[in-house]
Amino acid sequence: xxxxxxxxxxxxxxxxxxxxxxxxxxxxxxxxxxxxxxxxxxxxxxxxxxxxxxxxxxxxxxxxxxxxxxxxxxxxxxxxxxxxxxxxxxxxxxxxxxxxxxxxxxxxxxxxxxxxxxxxxxxxxxxxxxxxxxxxxxxxxxxxxxxxxxxxxxxxxxxxxxxxxxxxxxxxxxxxxxxxxxxxxxxxxxxxxxxxxxxxxxxxxxxxxxxxxxxxxxxxxxxxxxxxxxxxxxxxxxxxxxxxxxxxxxxxxxxxxxxxxxxxxxxxxxxxxxxxxxxxxxxxxxxxxxxxxxx
Amino acid sequence: xxxxxxxxxxxxxxxxxxxxxxxxxxxxxxxxxxxxxxxxxxxxxxxxxxxxxxxxxxxxxxxxxxxxxxxxxxxxxxxxxxxxxxxxxxxxxxxxxxxxxxxxxxxxxxxxxxxxxxxxxxxxxxxxxxxxxxxxxxxxxxxxxxxxxxxxxxxxxxxxxxxxxxxxxxxxxxxxxxxxxxxxxxx
Numbered sequence: 001x002x003x004x005x006x007x008x009x010x011x012x013x014x015x016x017x018x019x020x021x022x023x024x025x026x027x028x029x030x031x032x033x034x035x036x037x038x039x040x041x042x043x044x045x046x047x048x049x050x051x052x053x054x055x056x057x058x059x060x061x062x063x064x065x066x067x068x069x070x071x072x073x074x075x076x077x078x079x080x081x082x083x084x085x086x087x088x089x090x091x092x093x094x095x096x097x098x099x100x101x102x103x104x105x106x107x108x109x110x111x112x113x114x115x116x117x118x119x120x121x122x123x124x125x126x127x128x129x130x131x132x133x134x135x136x137x138x139x140x141x142x143x144x145x146x147x148x149x150x151x152x153x154x155x156x157x158x159x160x161x162x163x164x165x166x167x168x169x170x171x172x173x174x175x176x177x178x179x180x181x182x183x184x185x186x187x188x189x190x191x192x193x194x195x196x197x198x199x200x201x202x203x204x205x206x207x208x209x210x211x212x213x214x215x216x217x218x219x220x221x222x223x224x225x226x227x228x229x230x231x232x233x234x235x236x237x238x239x240x241x242x243x244x245x246x247x248x249x250x251x252x253x254x255x256x257x258x259x260x261x262x263x264x265x266x267x268x269x270x271x272x273x274x275x276x277x278x279x280x281x282x283x284x285x286x287x288x289x290x291x292x293x294x295x
Numbered sequence: 296x297x298x299x300x301x302x303x304x305x306x307x308x309x310x311x312x313x314x315x316x317x318x319x320x321x322x323x324x325x326x327x328x329x330x331x332x333x334x335x336x337x338x339x340x341x342x343x344x345x346x347x348x349x350x351x352x353x354x355x356x357x358x359x360x361x362x363x364x365x366x367x368x369x370x371x372x373x374x375x376x377x378x379x380x381x382x383x384x385x386x387x388x389x390x391x392x393x394x395x396x397x398x399x400x401x402x403x404x405x406x407x408x409x410x411x412x413x414x415x416x417x418x419x420x421x422x423x424x425x426x427x428x429x430x431x432x433x434x435x436x437x438x439x440x441x442x443x444x445x446x447x448x449x450x451x452x453x454x455x456x457x458x459x460x461x462x463x464x465x466x467x468x469x470x471x472x473x474x475x476x477x478x479x480x481x482x
Contacts, residue, residue: 162329164328165325169323169325169348170348173325
């Protein structure tokens, strides 16, 4: 237990030092939010007041509020916070986990990929991780289609979402980043989420993998309010069709985009997963002082 | 009907009419995509282990299996007769169904029998059994080293390698998981 506490304290200190040296401002945003995100595959915990009236949801990520800070003029911001996801439990999932999220106004997804490479190498050094030697930048980059082609022997039409993700989960992801981390780029436009589109029509979204584990998910951010509203409405319709809880659209977030959010790059990194990988632990629970099952 | 949230180690489910036991399972959720449960499951009829992926939330059928503690009574032709220690109900298993486990059975030995839809499909003997040596070369009294071994036949027909000091008539503790000698016990 003490070992876990020391590991985490050391890592948090290294993260703060890394961003402060690069002139990032540490920010805080609320845990209870008016909309936890409409993504069809995310499930949020609802929060009610003592009389039983709904007051909101626990944030599945601090994205909307951090982007409002970008619109308000913040340029480089980072946050270390707890994020909450219902119905996720496994060796790489916990209902509450520590998220590191950062944004660079005027930045691109390339800029934040570089941040990620340097940050992870820095933390590995500070923790004297056995992996410190294999994390130097730049990490290899491949597109989603290249990853499918290499590991599944075929490219799968993202319109067949079930097959796309099942093949990804079974054949592709476990093979990614075996010796060194790899960055997977050019996701299908239908999975753009809050990312802008590349010139070739794919989403400006990336994920880094190390030993088959997804470490982070980043975007060249979508700043077009009208397009963002269309995507929200599409996701909302999917949720209704699938019989899932339907969350409100965060109108203040859309207002902030309308007022003008600078072109930005952003990334969200699972701190527990990173610590698990750097210490060669077998689960994120083993680098957490209080995994849900031991509460 | 159960669903994937019920899946844990040892959970028994029915796939195409065959009972499978979960050996290992992992929740996976690629990026912003659909979540899956990847499982490693063991065919309870054949022992074969396979990988299978379920969509998170997918319905799975719980297998109607039950493990009962039963006492071995006696052989009857090519079968062995067991009795439920609680209900006194009797059932027979063929030597073929029992396989090597038949070699751990003495009158009164209690075993766990796995039943699938009421039919026996597997037997777990006690982890340790004590069996008497019926045949082995005479031992050397002074040799207590266990590095050198010799073959011995036990009362059930089981063959094990034993240290040189073991004699016919000695009672031995046997590990049924490995089928190997553990120690000599007082008879």
